[in-house]
Amino acid sequence: MLRGGPAGVMDDPFVTVVGVFCVAGLLLAVLIGVVAVRQxxxxxxxLQEWAAANGWQLITRPAVDWARHLPGRNPHGVRVMLAGQVHGRPVxxxxxxxxxxxxxxxxxxxPTTTSNTHLYVVTVAALQRVQPSVTVSARGRLSRAKAGLLGPGDTAGGDPRFDKAFRIRGAPGPWCTPSLMTAHLSGHVPVPWTMSGRQLITWTEGALRPPVPLDPILRLAHLLDNP
Known part of the structure; x- marks a missing residue:
C-alpha cells in the first residue's frame, strides 16, 4: 500500500524499477547516438582520404535536388557526395x-510504429544536352505478365523483349534506340535510372564505399548522348 507523499511513491518497488529502466533506456539511446556520430x-x-588520393572532391550536405527522383523523396537525404570527372564527363x-x-x-x-532507415548509393552523370524527363525501371513479375497480355501501351520502346522487361515513365523519344534497349537486355547499363535536364541519375541500395563502379552509367550516358 502506498503511503502518502513523495516518499511513499519512491518506496514503491514498481516505480523504482520503471525509473531504472527509463534511465537505462535514455543512456542507451545517448550511447547509440554517440557511436553513430563517431562512425x-x-x-x-x-571518404576524404580516398577523394584526395584519387582527384575527387568530398562535399558534405550538398545542395542537390536528386531526392524528388529517389525512394522516399527525402529532401535532406543526401548527406555526403563525391564529385569528379571521368573521361571528361562530370560525375x-x-x-x-x-x-x-x-x-x-x-x-x-x-498500434505499433517501426522505423526503418535505408541507405542508397546515388550516381549522377552530366549529359551533353538537355533531355526530357524520363524514368526506366525493371518490371516486377505481375507487371511483366500484364505487359505480356495487354502490351506496354503508349510507352513502348519498340522491342517486345524490352517492353516486357522494362517500364518507361515519360514519352519514348529518339533516345530510345535499338542499341540502348539491347544494352538493357544484356545487363550492361544500370536500372532503374532517370534523366531530367542534363542529369542522368541511377541508384542502388547500400552504403557509399568507393570505388563505385562507373562503367555502367558512363555507357548509358554515352548511349543517351549519341542516339
Whole structure:
C-alpha cells in the first residue's frame, strides 16, 4: 500500500524499477547516438582520404535536388557526395538516407510504429544536352505478365523483349534506340535510372564505399548522348 507523499511513491518497488529502466533506456539511446556520430565521422575521413588520393572532391550536405527522383523523396537525404570527372564527363556519387515508418497492431489492437532507415548509393552523370524527363525501371513479375497480355501501351520502346522487361515513365523519344534497349537486355547499363535536364541519375541500395563502379552509367550516358 502506498503511503502518502513523495516518499511513499519512491518506496514503491514498481516505480523504482520503471525509473531504472527509463534511465537505462535514455543512456542507451545517448550511447547509440554517440557511436553513430563517431562512425559517420570516421567514414567521412575515409571518404576524404580516398577523394584526395584519387582527384575527387568530398562535399558534405550538398545542395542537390536528386531526392524528388529517389525512394522516399527525402529532401535532406543526401548527406555526403563525391564529385569528379571521368573521361571528361562530370560525375557525382552520393549517399542518400531515407527513413520510413510502418504501423502495425498487436493482438490487443494497439498500434505499433517501426522505423526503418535505408541507405542508397546515388550516381549522377552530366549529359551533353538537355533531355526530357524520363524514368526506366525493371518490371516486377505481375507487371511483366500484364505487359505480356495487354502490351506496354503508349510507352513502348519498340522491342517486345524490352517492353516486357522494362517500364518507361515519360514519352519514348529518339533516345530510345535499338542499341540502348539491347544494352538493357544484356545487363550492361544500370536500372532503374532517370534523366531530367542534363542529369542522368541511377541508384542502388547500400552504403557509399568507393570505388563505385562507373562503367555502367558512363555507357548509358554515352548511349543517351549519341542516339
Amino acid at each position: 559517420r565521422r570516421r567514414r567521412e575521413r575515409q 557525382m556519387v552520393g549517399e542518400y538516407e531515407v527513413t520510413d515508418a510502418q504501423i502495425s497492431t498487436d493482438a490487443d489492437g494497439n
